[in-house]
Amino acid sequence: MFAYLVRRLALMVVTLVGISIVIFFLLRIVPGNIVDILFAAAGYVDPAEKANLERELGIDQPLVVQYLHWIGGLLRGDLGFSYVSEKPALEEILPRIPITARLAGLALLFSTSIGIPLGVISAVRQGTRLDYALRVVSLSGLSLPSFWLGLLILTASVSMFGTMPIFNPNPRDFWEAFATYAVPAAAVGFRSAALTMRITRSSMLEVLRQDYIRTARAKGASEASVNFHHALKNAILPVITVVGIEAAFLIGGLIVTETVFNIPGVARFLVEAIRWRDYPIVQNLVMFIAVVVVVANFTVDMLYAVFDPRIRYTD
């Protein structure tokens, strides 16, 4: 197990180095840079001013030098300065992380707390009206784009209640804060919940047909005990995998949700930074997301061992 852990950690480092190279060079392949955009906004191009600005921002340097400069800074904890706001990148990124983390956490909570129980119910009541209804709900969740669902929620709130759940940076209490995040989290978590529900259902159906379930029932175990203790525990592994992947995938969904609900989180900030070609922000944010994804994958692998005693990652 220890050797496996070391190998996994080493692999994580190699993955992150690879990602840093890919991010850095892909960003430079995208046509135009911050200076082009600034001049585009001003509607003219002055070659001398442009050269000065490129020199000032260091983007006139060879790419390898720029890359080493960035990585060197990253290792020292210096993320550089945002080209747009001219503030330290860390200062720009840090306050936005908790916002997105809360939203993503709540969305994940929503997706698992709704998706898993409904998936179990759907499997246990296979072929009933309830099962069909739940399958329609899950299919809707997978089919509705979150931006459309978000706009639908906003439009409905305005026309039905005359107000809308727009982001409030200074909530008065916990419930107001919860309300700020709950609706967007539900909008983005609905798709995840649908996916979790479908995976739980199919995994449960497979497990429920196993001999040991029949044995448990023959021994007189209650339905609840059979379903949740014996079946769900064994059906949960694929669900954990999906939830892990969804945790990473959520960032993509959050870009749209944060834009529609005007939440000043990391995801929306990343889109704006890409639009401005604000390299220090984009590079560091994508690296941050990469770390989150890599750590999430690592955690999922570790959870496998916790939930399935047969898995111990022996050499």
Next chain:
Amino acid sequence: MRSVRALAVVAAFSVFAVSNIALAGEPKQGGILRMYHRDSPGSASIHEGATYSLNVPFMPVFNNLVLYKQDVPQNSMNSIVPDLAESWAWSADNKKLTFKLRQGVKWHDGKPFTAADVKCTFDMLMGKSQQKFRQNPRKAWYSEVNDLTTNGDFEVSFNLKRPQPSLLALLASGYTPVYPCHVSPGDMRTNPIGTGPFKFVEFKANESIKLTRNPDYWKKGRPYLDGIELTIITNRSTAILAFVAGKFDMTFPTEVTIPLVKDVKTQAPNAICEITPTNVSTNIIVNSSSPPFDNQDIRRAMALALDRKAFTSILFEGQADIGGTMLPAPAGLWAMPKEMLETVPGYGPDVNANREEARKLMQKAGYGPDKRLAVKISTRNISIYRDPAVILIDQLKSIYIDGELDVVETANWFPKVARKDFTLGLNLTGNAVDDPDQSFFENYSCGSERNYTNYCNKEIEKLFDEQSQETNIEKRKKLVWEIDKKLQEDVARPIIFHSRMGSCWQPYVKGITMMVNSSYNGYRYEDVWLDK
């Protein structure tokens, strides 16, 4: 007759504005004006930008030497009032403009404002100081200014190379605030210091901009508001819904499309919405130095093929204006009279006849139904550029031109245009000041950085200078009409239409005046108050 009509329009606008104020009652102090902002500006420095996304939030932080009166909708020489200057005077030869400055004015950091600050600002704008702006998009505005001289702390003179009455108009724009000498251009981008009615509090990129009342503002009793907060909402649907839900007191000015104004009025019937010209024209940029558009006949044929009314009907439900380079009347001050405009090829009412003539010109150039001209029409990847480009492609088909849409990302648009790496392009041109000097020199003058088509006509250039020096308004107008007509006949940059956009605010917001011939100059907000 025309001037009488123009006067009537000005009078009507003024009566409307005055009646608005009178109906509103006595202004009340206090309250925060909440607006949304359409995007996150690149910085807080007005001088380094060229978008009104900067003027709206940051104009309240500053003062100019002179300013367009904020409650008069139509900007003109008559609506210019003193701001940091108490008065101004031209020398006898009209080559020296002297301002007497207001005393006792303080910057937001407590330092005194003096003539040195004015000199610093304009030296930097002219590129004559040690400190440089990172970008200086309006340097050309001051090309006729030799230098600035100060006389003590409260008098400053602009010394000109030749008379230029319009300089005053340029100085009155929202684009011309006075900056402090003691704050670097870099600091002005992130933490602007002004003398204006509101102090800068914070600018969180992609999030919000906050201003607070300047208690030491030199104009006693102003501003009425305690502050202004702009929440940056890039998604237009969310922003409009939030306004309808009452989360904002005002929309971003001149940003609500005509169909959206209808939506707002349906969902929030009490909201006040005004649709005003923006002084932004949609036009075609033609690379006349590369074949086949080096052929004058093909350029003329293209201009003749335009059905401008179709553009305005499709895109603005008919609520846009058709004209030449200068903003059409009644909002615009310098536009050709309708009768004159209709004599310009392509502006006549009979579109079919125009297109018949265009087809003959195309055939003369060797094109026809069997030999069609394939051309790329480049434009920026933003709907306000893309949509008219698609209509243009459709219209050009009628004269044997098969256009292919070449959508260019914003980051690459101006570099591409500057390289002249286009054949035909669809472009938008915004004018900060309804004045021929700004429009002609910026967009049509030989060698100007924003003359994207490289149009250069020495004869017209002389007329540019002539009109610029003319002090008699009526004489100048006639010269301007002549120039505008010639520019359209030369197909220098065919103007398709001048857009109109809406702005909405809640009924309790008082003292808002939307300017009708510029979307850059009316955001001081010191007279705005909340009746609640």
